[in-house]
Amino acid sequence: MNNLADSRNGTASSGDDIAVRFDAVTKRFGDATALREVSLSVRSGEFMTLLGPSGCGKTTLLNLAAGFFSPDGGEIRIDGARVNDVPTYRREIGMMFQNYALFPHMSVAENIAYGLKVRHIAKKERDRRVEEVLALVRLAGMAGRKPRQLSGGQQQRVALARALVISPKVLLLDEPFSALDKNLRASMQVELREIQRKLKVTTIFVTHDQGEALSLSDRVAVMSDGRIRQLGTPEEIYRRPCDRFVASFVGDANVLRGRLDGFDGAHSTVAVGTARVKVPEAPLRGVALSTPVDLFVRPEQLKIAEICAPSAFGGRVAAQVYQGGHVDLYIECAQSASDRLLVRSAGQDAMTRWPVGAEVGMIIGIDDAVAFPVP
Amino acid sequence: MNAQPFLRPFTAPAVLCTVGLVAAMAAVLQFSLRAYVPGSLEPGGFTLANFSDLLKPLYAKVFLDTVWICFLTAICTLFVGYPLAFALVRTQNAILKSILLVIVVTPLFLGEVVRTYSWIIVLGNNGFINSVLMNLGIVRQPIQFMFTTFGVVVALVHVTMPVMVVMLAAGLSHIDRDYQKAAESLGAGPVRTFLTITLPLSMPGVVAGVTTAFAWTFSAFATPQLIGGGKVNMISNLVYQLGFASFNFPFAASLCVAGLALTIVVLTVLRLAARPLDDLKAH
Numbered sequence: 001m002n003n004l005a006d007s008r009n010g011t012a013s014s015g016d017d018i019a020v021r022f023d024a025v026t027k028r029f030g031d032a033t034a035l036r037e038v039s040l041s042v043r044s045g046e047f048m049t050l051l052g053p054s055g056c057g058k059t060t061l062l063n064l065a066a067g068f069f070s071p072d073g074g075e076i077r078i079d080g081a082r083v084n085d086v087p088t089y090r091r092e093i094g095m096m097f098q099n100y101a102l103f104p105h106m107s108v109a110e111n112i113a114y115g116l117k118v119r120h121i122a123k124k125e126r127d128r129r130v131e132e133v134l135a136l137v138r139l140a141g142m143a144g145r146k147p148r149q150l151s152g153g154q155q156q157r158v159a160l161a162r163a164l165v166i167s168p169k170v171l172l173l174d175e176p177f178s179a180l181d182k183n184l185r186a187s188m189q190v191e192l193r194e195i196q197r198k199l200k201v202t203t204i205f206v207t208h209d210q211g212e213a214l215s216l217s218d219r220v221a222v223m224s225d226g227r228i229r230q231l232g233t234p235e236e237i238y239r240r241p242c243d244r245f246v247a248s249f250v251g252d253a254n255v256l257r258g259r260l261d262g263f264d265g266a267h268s269t270v271a272v273g274t275a276r277v278k279v280p281e282a283p284l285r286g287v288a289l290s291t292p293v294d295l296f297v298r299p300e301q302l303k304i305a306e307i308c309a310p311s312a313f314g315g316r317v318a319a320q321v322y323q324g325g326h327v328d329l330y331i332e333c334a335q336s337a338s339d340r341l342l343v344r345s346a347g348q349d350a351m352t353r354w355p356v357g358a359e360v361g362m363i364i365g366i367d368d369a370v371a372f373p374v375p
Numbered sequence: 376m377n378a379q380p381f382l383r384p385f386t387a388p389a390v391l392c393t394v395g396l397v398a399a400m401a402a403v404l405q406f407s408l409r410a411y412v413p414g415s416l417e418p419g420g421f422t423l424a425n426f427s428d429l430l431k432p433l434y435a436k437v438f439l440d441t442v443w444i445c446f447l448t449a450i451c452t453l454f455v456g457y458p459l460a461f462a463l464v465r466t467q468n469a470i471l472k473s474i475l476l477v478i479v480v481t482p483l484f485l486g487e488v489v490r491t492y493s494w495i496i497v498l499g500n501n502g503f504i505n506s507v508l509m510n511l512g513i514v515r516q517p518i519q520f521m522f523t524t525f526g527v528v529v530a531l532v533h534v535t536m537p538v539m540v541v542m543l544a545a546g547l548s549h550i551d552r553d554y555q556k557a558a559e560s561l562g563a564g565p566v567r568t569f570l571t572i573t574l575p576l577s578m579p580g581v582v583a584g585v586t587t588a589f590a591w592t593f594s595a596f597a598t599p600q601l602i603g604g605g606k607v608n609m610i611s612n613l614v615y616q617l618g619f620a621s622f623n624f625p626f627a628a629s630l631c632v633a634g635l636a637l638t639i640v641v642l643t644v645l646r647l648a649a650r651p652l653d654d655l656k657a658h
């Protein structure tokens with residue numbers, strides 16, 4: 001693998017640390033605006049995920065990086081060079097397609113060698129690199145097969161190998177795992193991440209699966225309606241969503257109705273029933289006291305407590321679902337914005353301790369929830 | 376069929392057509408095995424003489440000419456039709472697409488005779504091409520297009536074009552655009568992408584187009600009749616002469632049978648030659 005890794009380091013050390021930069025990029029299709037002044041910098045060697053609901057412009061942004069169409073405004077740079085007018089075939093990118101797009105009339109080896117042949121690399125060197133990358137994706141011995149003789153997961157790995165063997169400046173992946181079943185998907189995710197780390201290849205990954213985004217990425221850009229709503233590490237995105245869209249799109253969230261009760265340095269206090277919950281202050285800055293706010297809290301951050309605890313608010317267990325590793329408790333609560341709250345309890349005794357019908361209290365730790373003004 | 380017995384009544388028209396076709400074929404086959412009685416429309420006794428007569432150089436040449444003309448026409452139609460089909464499938468411009476479609480499809484509605492007459496106007500000694508060439512002083516004498524294989528093939532290419540373009544366009548439109556994008560992302564420019572990806576993947580369409588064009592041309596009658604003018608003969612012209620000028624129905628029937636057999640042989644050979652391409656059709 002030395003060869004692939006070496007060429008990576010070569011590009012990484014030259015120039016600045018940003019591999020791909022979108023600068024106020026706008027893209028329109030007829031009357032519809034797919035991207036509105038999107039700015040995003042992807043660091044060299046970084047695994048960047050574009051996450052968002054269908055139609056938010058993820059594929060469009062990826063295709064702009066690939067050069068399949070050109071932006072209506074703004075600038076795209078790869079390794080510092082402006083590429084707005086550079087055709088795809090001169091961009092030195094690697095792309096993996098949702099349906100793999102393996103050339104059906106070529107063998108696995110020919111598919112992988114295609115990019116090397118285009119670059120006029122001698123046959124001997126070509127064969128060596130094909131073998132090397134086949135070993136990397138654990139497909140040694142499959143070189144002679146035709147794509148249709150491979151399983152979905154194997155085709156996927158060939159597609160990855162084909163994109164990687166040319167040591168691209170950036171690897172672009174558009175929902176690569178959406179066609180795989182759940183188990184295969186999980187193992188391919190791990191494999192992709194390992195290979196990406198090993199080669200340190202800058203990667204832009206598109207998905208609408210928030211779990212996939214959180215588990216794979218160095219950073220996630222959450223998009224909606226042609227804009228980036230939040231850019232941050234998976235933990236930042238999950239723990240500190242910057243608005244209600246991100247809070248409800250990424251991960252499960254309970255919504256509680258409360259009122260802004262006061263400010264206290266870096267925190268705001270929100271009153272939920274009789275309880276007081278401390279939340280980050282930023283999203284509530286400038287909001288008047290007693291304004292109604294919505295409190296977003298993750299199922300595993302909602303803790304069951306004694307009903308009489310002073311900082312708790314009450315509810316009644318409506319249903320229990322045993323999930324193996326944890327127990328999901330559905331709780332009816334006056335403060336809930338939907339009819340039930342979901343509490344995820346890791347304790348194995350949850351089934352017996354809080355039977356259906358039990359009155360329970362719930363507490364939320366400092367910074368374990370975020371609040372936004374009611375729109 | 377067995378799983379959906381309620382569909383059976385719907386096969387009735389097909390069955391009727393088949394019965395009619397089989398009966399006609401049987402009649403032709405029966406005629407081809409009867410002796411010719413000069414001066415009579417009734418055939419004589421059973422004989423194989425008609426088929427041995429086919430081997431005479433005069434008739435054998437018509438068979439070879441027919442295959443040669445069909446082959447030339449199919450290949451020329453392919454070369455003219457491929458760019459048209461490609462543009463038709465790939466253009467994003469709706470107006471250009473409509474124009475192309477009209478160019479490709481109108482000949483279908485004109486009928487063979489009308490199209491052939493228009494080619495006589497173009498190719499004749501006083502026709503469009505020769506007038507232009509002579510007025511420009513490029514040639515002194517008109518170039519002989521009429522009554523030549525060249526003239527017949529040119530007109531046949533026009534007649535066959537719609538079929539070819541439709542077959543090619545069907546093949547081309549089934550090629551996933553992602554293959555091309557993948558090739559481009561790997562560094563291949565437009566020409567290389569076309570030669571190494573699009574062209575090979577369009578081969579099933581090419582084979583289908585050439586095969587159909589070949590069979591289509593094999594039955595051509597009006598075009599070789601009018602432009603060939605008796606100097607360029609294809610099988611159907613010979614059948615016409617023997618059947619309706621000499622009233623030698625048995626021999627005309629044997630020509631039909633032999634022509635049909637030849638078509639089947641040629642198409643089978645083409646089909647077998649295209650076997651290796653079957654892989655591509657799944658995609």
Ligand SMILES: Nc1ncnc2c1ncn2[C@@H]1O[C@H](COP(=O)(O)OP(=O)(O)OP(=O)(O)O)[C@@H](O)[C@H]1O
Binds near residue numbers: 052055057060208
């Ligand atoms: N070629 C195109 N022509 C016209 N409109 C387009 C085209 N491609 C995308 N759009 C529009 O641009 C918007 C963004 O599309 P895009 O494909 O980027 O969404 P996406 O985030 O990838 O969605 P998905 O998760 O469904 O793939 C959509 O509203 C879509 O209808």
Ligand SMILES: [Mg+2]
Binds near residue numbers: 174
């Ligand atoms: Mg998409």
